[in-house]
Amino acid sequence: MEEIFDTYKKRTNFYTLISCVVASFMIFVLACICFPQVISKAPQTLMVCLFLIGFIITIGSMFMGGSSIKTYIKDGHLTLTDLSVTFNDNAYFLTELLSIEINSGDYKGKGARGGFSDGTGNKIIITPKDKNVIQTKFVISSKDQRDNLTQILKFWKTQNFKIISNQVDLV
Numbered sequence: 001m002e003e004i005f006d007t008y009k010k011r012t013n014f015y016t017l018i019s020c021v022v023a024s025f026m027i028f029v030l031a032c033i034c035f036p037q038v039i040s041k042a043p044q045t046l047m048v049c050l051f052l053i054g055f056i057i058t059i060g061s062m063f064m065g066g067s068s069i070k071t072y073i074k075d076g077h078l079t080l081t082d083l084s085v086t087f088n089d090n091a092y093f094l095t096e097l098l099s100i101e102i103n104s105g106d107y108k109g110k111g112a113r114g115g116f117s118d119g120t121g122n123k124i125i126i127t128p129k130d131k132n133v134i135q136t137k138f139v140i141s142s143k144d145q146r147d148n149l150t151q152i153l154k155f156w157k158t159q160n161f162k163i164i165s166n167q168v169d170l171v
Helices: 014-035 040-063 143-158
Strands: 002-008 075-082 084-087 090-093 097-103 123-130 134-139 163-165
Touching: 002 143, 014 040, 075 143, 090 143, 097 143, 143 163
Parallel strands: 097 163
Antiparallel strands: 002 075, 002 134, 075 084, 084 090, 097 123, 123 134
């Protein structure tokens, strides 16, 4: 079995900007609604309408998983197979590794507080026998990909390979 994951170091500037602008705008409009003495009645009605539009857009994007906005900048790939790990074209057989630590839980589309996940909340730490630790964030883009990851880790465990995981159900 083989599974390939995108790796990334940071989120896109556009995604961060949109998140900040929407949050700032909604806080400003909410403050204007809560303190009506600051503005007259006509602008207050406009602010309520703008707040509702911003709220609907925010809720809509959360439940669509923000699928129209790229949330990370891909910088490589991680390939896991039954016998090896490849990170950006550097292959390591399990026999060359001391351990692998995987912190995962999210996959794209998984229900989360306030909407659906974009699959970016995952990290892997690979420790070769030379102890030159490799660490990266990776994206699980579907439930099927998550299930395949689980199967690979279970196979590694049957081979007595050391896996450190935050998810009990993962291994």
